[in-house]
Amino acid sequence: MKENRSREMYEEIKNITKTFQPRLGVIKDEKGNILTESKQIVDRWKRYCEKMYSSDSTADQQEKLEETREDKEINLLPLRSEIEWAIGSLKDGKSPGCDDI
Template structure:
């Protein structure tokens, strides 16, 4: 193992010299980062609830399935009357417009990981009129029936290691990757809900609103505290 590690380091150093000589600074920096990193790598075993180490791939997958099921199946105690909605009707007074689909496709962010369908956002944007027409047809059907395609309801869970014992599932950060085509429909729904939400959200609410920031509110509050102290006033407020 020691010889293999030394051989790997020598190979990395050779690659580093070649990248530096060819002015490939990005690759050279990444090699230096890999060689000098002190972070723990991903563990090859996972512990179950009793603390027993699982080494078989199927057992590890079952443990992750169990952990994620418990993590995302939390039952919240809420007032059901708030969640009551009027029954759905078959009338379609506001169909999905093609312009909405085009705007949603343009708003997709590039460089994002694909979901279970392995379709990146760049492929959708490069599809042209054919992809726009297909997505428009699918979105209209979802709007009329309320039924989503099965792959659009699935997500790919990625685990990123944090600090602590990496044999324990709770020491990983989970990220869900959804299909990019489903983001088109979600963006359309979000754009339609925003005007409705603006009429409900309080004026002082700044989080998750365009053109507003909670940092601005904190800054204004600090300015008020400084002006208050400048006039030799005492305050019980502390930040």
């Protein structure tokens, strides 16, 4: 290589050493049909994102989350195995609390 061409050298090293990164060239639509054209894929992603962030979708997710919270009992006592695990994971020679030194 000639002098003062370090940029080209680093670009060549990058081209030689970079790993393969596959790209997804196909995607399925709502009905399961395979889309291969880039415009169709972009439109599908747009519809998907709009559906994910629509108010109906977020309301449904919020309801499911609240139902899940109601199903779980919060005031359960810890299991013996959980207590043993917590004690076993403590560091030796350390006292609880913060050191205000």
